Amino acid sequence: MNRYFYIDAEGKQKGTFSPEELRQEGIKRDTLVWTQGMEQWKRAEEREELYFLFSDTYRKPLAGEGEPTVRYDRPGESTQTRQIQPMPRTWLVESILVTILPFMFCGSILSLLGIIGIVHAAQVESFYNRGDYAASLESSRSAAKWTKVAMWITIGWIALIIIAIILFVVFIGSLSGFAGMEDLLSA
Amino acid sequence: MRKELKIGIGAVVTVCVAAALYFFYTFDPEAQPLFPKCPFLLATGHECPGCGSQRALHSLLHCNIGAALKYNAFMVLAIPYVFLGIYLQYLGGKKRFPGVEKFFFGRWAAAVLLVVTIAYWVLRNLWKV
Numbered sequence: 191m192n193r194y195f196y197i198d199a200e201g202k203q204k205g206t207f208s209p210e211e212l213r214q215e216g217i218k219r220d221t222l223v224w225t226q227g228m229e230q231w232k233r234a235e236e237r238e239e240l241y242f243l244f245s246d247t248y249r250k251p252l253a254g255e256g257e258p259t260v261r262y263d264r265p266g267e268s269t270q271t272r273q274i275q276p277m278p279r280t281w282l283v284e285s286i287l288v289t290i291l292p293f294m295f296c297g298s299i300l301s302l303l304g305i306i307g308i309v310h311a312a313q314v315e316s317f318y319n320r321g322d323y324a325a326s327l328e329s330s331r332s333a334a335k336w337t338k339v340a341m342w343i344t345i346g347w348i349a350l351i352i353i354a355i356i357l358f359v360v361f362i363g364s365l366s367g368f369a370g371m372e373d374l375l376s377a
Numbered sequence: 378m379r380k381e382l383k384i385g386i387g388a389v390v391t392v393c394v395a396a397a398l399y400f401f402y403t404f405d406p407e408a409q410p411l412f413p414k415c416p417f418l419l420a421t422g423h424e425c426p427g428c429g430s431q432r433a434l435h436s437l438l439h440c441n442i443g444a445a446l447k448y449n450a451f452m453v454l455a456i457p458y459v460f461l462g463i464y465l466q467y468l469g470g471k472k473r474f475p476g477v478e479k480f481f482f483g484r485w486a487a488a489v490l491l492v493v494t495i496a497y498w499v500l501r502n503l504w505k506v
Contacts, residue, residue: 283466283482286490290455293427294434296415305491312484351413 192225192239213243219275219323235324277318278330281337282311288340297347303340307333402438406431426451426498451497 195205196217206225207215212234217223219235234240289304310333317326406412417425429449436445437453445453458481464470465478480486 282484282487283462283478286482286487287459287462287466289490290459293425293455294430294452296413296427296431298415298417298425298427308487308491312487315484354413 192227194223194225194240196224196234197222197231209240209243212240217243219244220327275323278314278327279334280311280314281307281330281333282314284341285311285333285337288337288344292340292344292347295344295348295351297344300340300344300347303336303343307336307340310336398438401431401434404435406435423502424498426494426501451494 193206193208194212195203196207196212196215198204198221204215212223217234219233221234222231223234223237223240224231235244285304285307287304289301289308292298292300292304310329313329314326314333317323317329404412412431415425415428417423418428427449430452433445433448433453436442436448437456442453461470461477462482465474465482471478
């Protein structure tokens with residue numbers, strides 16, 4: 191069995207622990223772990239060897255040694271391992287808002303980005319309900335990405351409009367200034 | 378720190394919205410060339426679902442609801458919806474009314490919104506032609 195380092199809630203590196211000891215440390219699915227041979231830190235749920243830590247919700251078959259399911263039958267531990275992961279943020283409200291708002295500022299094309307966000311956001315819940323937490327998390331991240339892209343482009347667009355209006359006002363102002371000068375000259 | 382950031386963003390947004398409302402109240406988008414024109418309308422000659430929302434906002438600010446609905450009924454209805462969304466997401470409405478959030482900003486609501494938008498888009502152009 192590999193010995194793992196992990197990064198705790200405060201961002202400190204701790205280790206090393208065997209997978210069994212990691213469970214006692216109370217690591218979560220998204221805790222970053224590292225062991226020899228890995229190129230980079232990964233979430234614990236992405237390590238096959240650590241699946242059994244979350245097996246109550248994951249129910250992945252365990253290959254090879256050590257049947258952990260037997261251990262979970264012991265009283266006192268079941269409560270600890272039966273934590274239900276909360277649903278990742280869906281971004282549904284935000285993505286709907288960034289889809290509607292561009293219409294009001296004559297940026298209807300920008301709404302397409304928001305719609306991509308909505309599609310991803312809708313998948314967060316359906317994956318979560320299906321029990322596929324990793325895919326749900328992935329959708330949540332895509333939704334966040336597209337929503338933010340749409341939001342910043344919309345903000346940029348509004349800023350452009352404001353600049354254009356200011357330039358226009360200055361332009362008109364200078365024109366009427368010239369007109370006034372002409373009046374002065376002719377008079 | 379985080380709280381100050383939130384207050385800062387809130388203040389900036391409030392100032393911007395107030396400035397925009399003043400701007401839209403003072404100037405009439407129909408008469409002034411200041412206002413941005415819809416690229417979709419310029420390119421195709423057909424109105425997009427958002428066309429008329431600035432004129433509608435101007436009419437609304439002058440309490441002329443009938444004219445506002447005529448310019449763009451969809452956006453007039455969308456304004457309270459947008460405020461509802463902002464309230465739910467950022468001002469703590471989500472925790473107080475989780476049912477409301479699920480109903481108005483759930484997956485079904487997103488689908489319905491999409492269908493309504495496209496229907497409005499098609500119908501307003503058909504009506505006019």
